[in-house]
């Protein structure tokens with residue numbers, strides 16, 4: 028492999044390349060746009076476009092694309108070549124400022140949730156200069172926002188950028204009260220991506236994996252994750268080769284892939300990059316997911332990004348590490364003595380207030396058909412949002428609430444009792460893996476989002492809610508005389524912590540007592556996507572988004588529609604796949620095997636009339652009973668499925684899917700799975716968990 032320093036970022040039109048290739052005045056102007064949010068004019072864009080094109084062609088690119096994130100959450104691209112034929116029959120390569128700034132894809136086939144009627148199919152993409160352009164497979168990809176003819180956001184990026192602007196504004200008001208000069212405040216995100224790798228040949232034989240991304244059937248494997256031998260285990264060679272190529276490709280794209288390891292479940296892995304500005308981090312995460320899918324095929328593997336590809340073992344999440352940074356300085360850094368770090372306390376109280384006040388929205392942001400299988404199943408946080416602060420910060424907050432003084436503990440020196448091993452200082456933050464929103468040293472880790480999700484929604488909500496907390500603080504404290512500022516600010520912090528104490532929970536989030544305790548505290552527990560989505564269009568949410576110009580009412584409603592539809596469509600696909608597989612694969616296999624046994628019984632009887640055939644007979648009975656049970660559940664599923672399709676109202680249909688249909692799907696699955704372990708191997712039509720999860 029080439030030296031990492033040489034390849035890192037080579038496919039990115041980043042600051043370094045810009046400085047090299049742009050006239051100095053243009054470079055400075057562009058930097059003011061990127062760093063300070065100054066508007067950009069066409070003249071500058073023309074110069075940038077030219078330099079970008081020259082660079083891209085040198086790097087082998089022939090096409091360019093406006094790369095965007097429609098409401099489906101994945102990325103979209105339409106490739107246009109640079110060619111521009113001239114009169115003499117030759118062609119030149121051209122790319123103008125206008126083409127850089129604005130594109131016009133036919134938007135009629137992207138979900139819009141009613142924002143755009145098909146007769147107004149025009150949609151526009153607009154260059155986002157804050158996320159660098161890059162080359163992927165000979166195509167210059169320009170990150171863009173996507174909006175309708177009337178300027179309504181039709182994508183995930185626009186509201187995220189709006190929410191970042193809101194945080195920037197409000198955080199600066201707060202920082203000004205602390206006497207700090209205006210600075211660029213951004214939220215930062217580090218997205219830990221979990222995924223599974225399975226062999227292509229098994230995958231191809233599992234229609235459920237191919238069509239739905241998860242196995243709809245499958246008895247638990249004889250060996251699961253109980254030996255805890257996979258987590259951090261030695262990485263098998265094929266997977267290791269995949270990971271190496273993945274790292275290399277990501278580094279070329281300027282994505283700071285940092286950590287890779289085997290995860291808890293067999294075949295499960297994780298990749299964590301170094302954090303970046305939220306907007307860029309999310310673009311990079313989407314690109315990472317795409318590279319994972321693509322590169323797996325080089326090794327005869329398939330990358331599964333679904334939240335729950337397999338029952339009985341852990342599913343995959345995407346931890347959203349989140350913090351705020353002012354000109355590179357982390358605003359959630361507690362320092363040695365958080366109790367006296369007033370600025371930190373103000374921001375901390377702000378996060379606590381934001382998470383408590385908008386807990387339902389945050390939970391909503393992680394809602395999807397796939398993630399419904401994860402949240403609340405003993406592997407991921409429950410569907411209840413709560414916060415974990417750790418011992419040290421927990422004590423600080425308790426002291427503030429109770430109006431006591433508190434001095435931070437000296438950090439304990441750890442002595443391992445072996446002279447040769449170095450002593451080290453114990454960290455003051457410990458870990459609680461069961462908490463959905465945990466403080467981890469100088470950032471929060473939101474653990475609800477699922478592996479397949481676009482993190483824009485979660486961060487857009489987090490940012491907007493945080494902007495609101497900061498605004499309230501600034502509104503109250505601006506105008507307070509300087510000599511009284513610290514006292515009043517501290518009072519404000521204490522009041523806020525007291526008001527939002529209920530959201531802090533340091534216990535075991537997986538325990539049976541927690542949902543009861545949470546209910547006593549008045550915390551929301553929206554267990555399924557159908558239950559979680561409606562809060563998006565509550566007046567409280569509409570007000571929040573409107574107050575910070577992040578989403579207007581029509582934009583919120585369209586997102587709600589799109590999410591509901593996506594849920595219902597996913598359910599419809601899963602139900603159809605389930606029915607098809609049961610009818611065409613599983614029942615025939617069970618019946619074939621039953622017939623074989625019946626023939627066997629008759630044959631033996633013919634030569635030995637009083638033979639003891641209890642084994643065969645009981646097996647035959649079990650098969651016939653099992654098939655009958657499958658048939659019963661299948662009939663019920665079919666009936667409910669058709670009834671659900673009659674329901675026009677998407678929320679009602681979602682309710683039916685979540686509350687009535689899912690239990691029948693579960694029952695049907697169980698009935699089939701129970702047959703898997705008695706039907707002879709050669710009759711079973713698909714690779715089983717034992718085989719898929721433990722490939723060589």
Ligand code: ADP
Pocket residue numbers: 215216217218219286299300301302303346348349350351357469470472
């Ligand atoms: P763990 O698995 O123990 O939670 P990892 O080291 O795998 O931790 O991931 C932590 C993630 O948090 C990394 O992506 C890291 O870059 C990110 N991170 C660290 N500091 C910040 C910060 N200030 N803002 C956002 N993310 C951060």
Ligand code: MG
Pocket residue numbers: 219346472
């Ligand atoms: Mg983590």
